[in-house]
Amino acid sequence: MASKLLIGATVAVLGLGSLAAANSYARGGHCDDEGYGKHGGGHPGGMMHGKFYERMQEKLGLSDNQVDQIDDIMDSQRQQMRDNRRQMHDNRKALLALDPASENYNAEVDRLAQQASDAVEQMIKLRAETQRQIASVLDAEQLEKAKEMKAKMGERWGKRRGHPEEDGE
Secondary structure: HHHHHHHHHHHHHHHHHHHHHHHHHHHHOOOOOOOOOOOOOOOOOOOHHHHHHHHHHHHHHOOOHHHHHHHHHHHHHHHHHHHHHHHHHHHHHHHHHHOOOOOOOHHHHHHHHHHHHHHHHHHHHHHHHHHHHHHHOHHHHHHHHHHHHHHHHHHHHHHOOOOOOOOOO
């Protein structure tokens, strides 16, 4: 039973790599030779680009200085995110390459599940830290608007994915 849960968790977790790639593509990124997002355009030298970021900059009324600060935050996290996605990708390949008839199959699945769990934990913490740093750049009014935008985006995302409204159902 525990192995089934670990396998299920591993498969679900490794799907986050696909979500990250889709997110990069949706933001106007392009893939490099390794299949990871490479950003450019928009704000010179930075990541504040694409329609989403232009809309965010406009709706929040970000100053050029704030855009530069957010670019710096995103740039500082980029390599760590890329390394983490690479680890998740390699982990997924290793899981797919396992031989279910092997004597040490379950031990290898457990090891890979733990690696996947660690990678997801790192990604969650990195994203949370990035959000915290970006929030520190915004003033109180911008922060409130950002929260509203995030809530609306979450509602639209949930509807697109077929999830019921979170009203206790």
